[in-house]
Amino acid sequence: MKEYFGNIFRSVWTVLIGMKVTASHLFTPAVTIQYPDVRLKLPERARNRLYVNMDDCIGCFQCDMACPVDCISIETVKSLPTDDLGTTSTGQKKKLWVTKFDIDIAKCCYCGLCVYPCPTECIKMTDVYEFSEYDRKNLIYNYATLTPAEVADVKAKAAEMEKEAAAKKAAAAAAAAQAKAAAPAPPAAPKDQPPASPPAQPHP
């Protein structure tokens, strides 16, 4: 009997306590923020969308090599000795045309490993996190600043320079071979014939 009345009293009392708790929460400010209108401040070192400052890029491929998911693809072309590509903000002289600098942000895992090796600090994580697209292709960001015409131009010039260099080398090799042939016969014939042209150099 005592338990019966105790139970009733306790249930009524705890219901009242519960109602007091919910009523107090009715008047506490909500924790929800109205997202597109109000945004939370991101932490200082938040890693979101990648950005490349092409003015400072020297085309060293360090970020490409560091990337664990291979989302960065770079292509460079040698510049002529007469070309002036300017210097980076850190005072380094730029020697390569960066004809392609694509980041597939859909693959990016936001690890930030590409940021640390960059000698000129030109690739960095920004605080932009809204970049959804309807087409996945739009998530490949092209950072290269050269127009297709300029790219073709620098490629042609580089190829010409390579050809000249190869011709020069071949001439030098021929001269050396002639000099060798004029000299007393060596015990063995020269094994290494210089190739017609050196192999193409995709990487410096």
Next chain:
Amino acid sequence: MEELLRRIVDNNLIVWFVMALLPLVWIVPYALVAVYLERKVSAHMQDRLGPMRTGGWHGWAQTIADILKLIQKEDIVPAAADRKLHLLAPFVVFIGSYAAFAAIPFSSAFVGSTVSIGLFYVISVSSIVVVGLLMAGWSSNNKWSLFGAMRSAAQIVSYEIPTALALLAVVMIAGTLNLQTINEQQAGWFWHWYMFRKFPFVFVAFIIYFVASLAETNRTPFDIPEAESELVAGYHTEYSGMKFALFFLAEYANMFAVSAIAATLFLGGWNSPFGDVLAGPVWGLFWFLSKGMFFVVIQMWLRWTLPRLRVDQLMYVSWKVLTPWAFACIVAIGAWMMF
């Protein structure tokens, strides 16, 4: 009200039709507001904001948008369902909850029907809802729906006993079942309300009625018939579009009906709390509706406070707590009236 209408149009059918539709003029906007209010109350009790976008200011148009969406929705009837019963069930449920409004006095000047057994009529006609719920659960041909309907029937039938007994306590003092007369007996300042008469027995009867009415409307903590976590949505799992909306409307109409009966019998109905100040037919309507809304808000408050009861706990509360206490109240009030 009826006489006024008769003076305008001298046709019985039209007068009856208008009188029958007038409560709907309140119930439909009330349901829109109450659904919005329910979402807002629940949100703020959980430190959220609730709907904030639709319509601009604090999402005020959210329920209107919801209704527009429900109207456009396809009305799906499951292939294995008992088609006739499936189509009929939501209407039976709504008729059951709407019929109760016929005898509820909205104001001193407006009551649908001045039947002398008003309270008896209200209690009995709201039982039709159980039939509709069973129809919905059975015809859906879905085990969860049937479980929900059976639980709901068991719950409503058990809780009708403490409800009726608690109301009987007031009927004993009033000596009538006519709701309009009961209202008139409570005229004057708020201490004339039945809730404060024969203290504390009628007050206890009031609490018993309120708890039991929560169970009758399938509201939390007595919402095991539509327990989301176990039964998906109970008896209306297989309903979509406007039929689902009709169930929803019936639930909210029911909430207001039980609140209106609580207000009429225990809180003086359309009487002003301050005697003759702010009294009159129009103010009466205001007081009646605000008393009803007060209980609706308390129902929401309880819903977002308490967890759901287990089936055995539900039956325990009905048969071992509410019913004996209601009997004790009746005996005590009877003894008080005799001596």
